[in-house]
Amino acid sequence: MRYSSLRGSVATAAIPKKLNRLIDSKKAKICVIGLGYVGLPIATEFAKRGFSVYGFDTKAERVKKLKDASSYISDISSSAIKLLIRKKRLIPTTDQAVLRDSDVVIICVPTPLRNKRTPDISYIIRVTKVIVKYLHAGQLIVLESTTYPGTTREVMLPILEMRGLKEGRGFFLAFSPERIDPGNKRYKFSNIPKVVGGVSKEAGLLTKKLYSKVVNKVVYVNGAESAEVVKLLENTFRIVNIGLINEFAMLCEKLDIDVWEVIEAAKTKPFGFMPFYPGPGVGGHCISTDPLYLSWKARRVGFVTKMIDLASKTNLGMPKYIFSKIEALLIKRGMKISKAKILVLGVTYKKDVKDLRESPAIDLIELFKRSGIDTAYSDPHVPYLKIDSIDMRSVECIPKNIRRFDIAVLTTGHKGFNYKQIAQHAKLILDTRNAFEKAGVGLKNIIKL
Template structure:
């Protein structure tokens, strides 16, 4: 049997061994989803801490419960290791490693390179490799394929290679890995059909495109669409504030148009592993071909400045109550980059804290997902909220609107609240002491 037929059979009858390289926000939920469907799944991660947690059956990702991990481990279908030998015997290898930016704001694909070299050491005839990490167009072809070819094995004759971007939205209870349509781009027809067959086992809709590059840019278009529109609404919000117009009311009214408008909402700034940096991957690649992505660059700059505007607003609000920011007791509510996640990466709340600290504010924070915070070498602890403690702060600033907070108590007991997420209006809890963005 040829490699296509034999791999297809394994995928179809679920005897294919799937190895997920990188068990983070993307890799872990996917590994669990395949294991739940009956595949034998191996997980490899270079983080000893994460592997230790998984061995203990403890989840470090909100969207995966510890119970789910224990269940698939108990079923014998999920094994993890920090030793790369776990890759041997795999039929499918899916790479989900980080793609951050370097300090110089250029793509850092060293994790992808390292993971691909690890995969290359275990590459054998009849395997399918898929990259899921978000990256610039050409990475799958120029970086991964080049590394894999050095083994002497040939694309399509010996192995298949595809790119399939992950689209998960951590903390979103309505969508997970299994019900978000998946885009997949492969080099050859057989790779495309095999990739589609594999993902179709766990995902209802798989959208195949003509090449890995189309799939790579599809993901970047999606995230560019978000950064530009978030930048637009953040700028709009700033303008409305200057004009004395309520931006939230404007959005609600604009939303009534049944076509041609999609609501985006202002906030304290952008964060997470995707929106602040993925479009930079595209603008970096664009410069390589002599193209300037002006819209992306401006949106990124507008969004970068939002935490500074937030601090200006806090200073103005305190001033209205006769208080100076220097020496004021400020409570930051929610430090993660968005609600109901435990992810601090690029969180605008951290910038707000740093800027307020520079102005001499006395800052505390509360976040049910982040017990400790280390900012600039200073470690602080999430305070326990109580009626008594809430009363001690000059102002509370809602920066991540986690669902589990007791907003009624926060409103009842705080002296002043600045709500950058508009959660209090949604909960009908606004009053004299509450100011929304």
């Protein structure tokens, strides 16, 4: 079946009047479930625009922090939280009963991978089972968590209809992928166009109306499945292009060509080219995970996503490639890697955030540790690193510490690093991000990926 077969025109479809009115007058009560990197910015944005928002999370310490007006997400200031709580626009809670009083429910729970790198939608299922207990006529439920096509209709809908209310008449169910980019100062929740697609046309239109109150542009697509797959296309596009440029970097090394210079020159073409950059791999909750949701679903319908599989393999192989590059650099200087002291600079998955999820720097540290190499790290955003077998404390990036290491490998560049000072005091640097050159530091001891 083609999912995008919702009938009728957008203009003529009947939008349920009461909820429509509540949204228009900003009297609709909203409950955001899951107050993480995605949920907290959404909750605060609706609250800032005049809606009453419950922020429901099962993590009591997160809720307590918010009640104490202390933000744990870099992009959201504590003063903004304080103001919204004082005005009672934002009510953080661990009490699921607030769902009874909510006209709109927005779900922002995690969608990680299981050990075998297959989708884990257990958080969505658990939350849906909670919502159905409080589901009432006229409620709109929107899933924001990234997931494979079919989750909203095939997994959530049967649970929500269990108690007799029917979607499209009794209640409304839609999907709207979150595109937020933590740490991005230019594009924030309100100026990133929002894609929406409903299980029913009514749900899609209500969701369009809802988000048009807080974002500049809402893009309506025919069906929840189209909206689900939009997000996966966006991130697949990135993972495949990053895989391509990582392969290109390895080829350029063999050809003794500077891949960074090649990219800079190629991107002067005003059309038909978009720059991607090599690095130690891909990390974060999205790009490293989402395409695997898509390839899993593809296999279920008998399709093999060769591009995704190859790009994932290339990207996952980057820490090993960097390890062998360091090994070769040290051998040239008469040193075995097993005897070296290595400093890893930047362990978060991207610059200027404190998010460690799926960070390739962690894989690299694990590779060093497994080989018995004396390894340390420095990251202004991560004072301690306690993941699996790793239990370390960040080394302060000051001259006497930098000088102690045989090589420093930059895996994530942060604004907090003093590149000039690091380059002046490090014996040798492998820069996997071209961060030193970008900072205008060009000393002979810096080797680029």
